Amino acid sequence: MRHQRLVRAGAAAASILLLVPACSSDRGGSSDPGDGGESETAAAELPTDTFGDLESPCGEGDASGATEQGVTDDSITIGYGDDKGFTATPGLNQEMGDAVAAFIQWCNGLGGINGREIKGNRYDAAIFESAQVMKESCSQDFMMVGHGFGLDENAEPERIKCKMPTVPGFTISPAASMGPMHYQGVPGPVDEYNAATQQILIDEYPEFAKVGMVNSDSPAVDQGLQRYFDNFKAVGAKATDCGVRLKSAGGDNYRAIVQKYKECGVTSLFTFTPPSPPIYSFLEAAAVEGLDVIMGSEATWYLEGVLDANVGELTEGIKVGMQFQPFENADAIPAVADYLSVLDEFGGVKGLLGMQATSSFILWAQVAKECGSDLTRQCMVDGLSKVTTWTGGGLHAESNPGDNRTPYCGLLTEVKGDAYEQIIPAAKGEYFCTDGPRTAPSSAWGGIELTKDRIATKYLTDDIITPSS
Structure with a gap:
């Protein structure tokens, strides 16, 4: 029996794992958001007022106040990054850092977040250095956004200790996937799966x-x-x-x-x-x-x-x-076309993980805009916890970042010569959906225990930021 239903991309939004090699690059943190590489093709028209089917979160404004570490009258400093310096696979996940770097430039070109310029510190965990990366981020950044580190559990004790909220592009370890103060454009919780x-x-x-x-x-x-x-x-x-x-x-x-x-x-x-x-x-x-x-x-x-x-x-x-719309569907899915145009304009490796990082960046930016002059970590946690329907503007199947719930739709492509072809569903913009996420038994949780609120207890302390409501 076939258990499916077909859903059009973006239809519900009107009511948003993983390691891949790319290109080699220098290691180390960088405050330059434009180190993603040269543009490969002539840029298409950049999005301005919208991103996909979302109103753009970026623009002029009069937000003010040094409300939190990394936030001033004029700027917001975030951390982001990948494992591009991993010697066994140079360029690992580089498209994630490249995407955030490009979107920082795009957003600043529109006026930043309520007039505040976004500054980015780019980190390279090189697989084994995620704990050191988090220590550095904890000393200077407002939040970590759109990143993906292969051994992300190593960073969790530092992140929780410094009460750093995070909106990663992906998580892998059970502890990070279910960690406190964690909201992800496309969640991958251990207690359920797509x-x-x-x-x-x-x-x-x-x-x-x-x-x-x-x-x-x-x-x-x-x-x-x-x-x-x-x-x-x-x-x-x-x-x-x-x-x-x-x-x-x-x-x-x-x-x-x-x-x-x-x-x-x-x-x-x-x-x-x-x-x-x-x-x-x-x-x-x-x-x-x-x-x-x-x-x-x-x-x-x-x-x-x-x-x-x-x-x-x-x-x-x-x-x-x-779970994402392929690049080949850019003519039918505005969010995909917008992602590609931003990368064309500002440079960087393109990839599905790049769109994953983009979804999380746009999610972060949207909530940051809503916080206005009250841009604190508490406000971000409050706002992110309320986002229960998300497609990243149409980039991917519907997810629930606020409750850390996985999508339950997807699509299948296959390699055909020098291109990918979407084969199921056949129509662009549609998804194959099951009747819901599958529940994973506790034996599949990687040895962690969860609170009643589905938070990993492994590194949990009493001093964390929780949603006010």
Whole structure:
């Protein structure tokens, strides 16, 4: 039986995991929001009064007052960043920092937030330095916005200690996903999950009834992949890792790994591992050794590098599930066109994680605007907690940042030559939806405990900012 309904992108908004390689860059914090790179194409018309189907949160005004660390009469200082300095995968998540850098410039060009200029400190956690990044941010920033760090749990004790609210682009660890003072454009809580794209795969491709999970020795990837075991089980599939963990730095005996999957008897593969030379080598070995199975992935594989690697049909037909509208739909989805035009104008790597960071930045900016001269962390927590319907202006399926609830819709694309093609639903702007998010058992929470308000207790203290109401 097919459990679905089709929803048009943005229809509900009228009533908003993940590691990918991009380009190498220098490490370290930067106060220059324009270090995202040169523009690749001629810029389309920039959005001004709106972003997608939202009124622009940026513009002139007369807000004033040094209300909080990082807030003055004239400016608001935020932190943002990625893992672009990770030596094993240079440029990791760089599109996230690039997106926030570009949107800071875009917003300031319109007048900032109520007339206050946005200043940005860009950080590079390089996977292993998220705790140090948070210490630095705690000493100078108003909030962290639109960032994504692979080992984000390491930063949680510092963040909570300094009472730093955060609006990340993504979270991976259970502690960060369920942390206090945390609101995310597209939440990924551990106690529920979106099984929409797994439902599509099992409905449309019977091979996914017995799926082999392609894991990695990266702790961040391993944490993220665990959720997909539950996703597949929820839709009736048998998921197994077949005892395989690819080395993120390469150097595996790929023929032996292919043999393990053959012995495992799987009829499909699924990966959360970032597209990179090691996994391309695995795919080459699979083709040579005759492991002819269908392969699925999440939005980490929606990347120009995957198309570049499609020589000899190496990545042809890989199914890529996502909760965001693909770039190919920019002619039908204004928010996608707006994201691309801002990146074209101000430079930077484009990617799905860039749109994820953008959604969180726009969410933050909208609430900051509403706070006006009373721009405090308390006001931000109060305002963010009330945003229970969000699509980022039409960038993605409806989510609920205020209550930390996941979307339950998605779509499926696949690699076709040198492009991606949306295959389910066939119509641009539509989503495949299940009847709701799936509840994850406590055994899938990564060892954390939750309060009655669904907050992780692991690093929780009595001295945090909570919604006033």
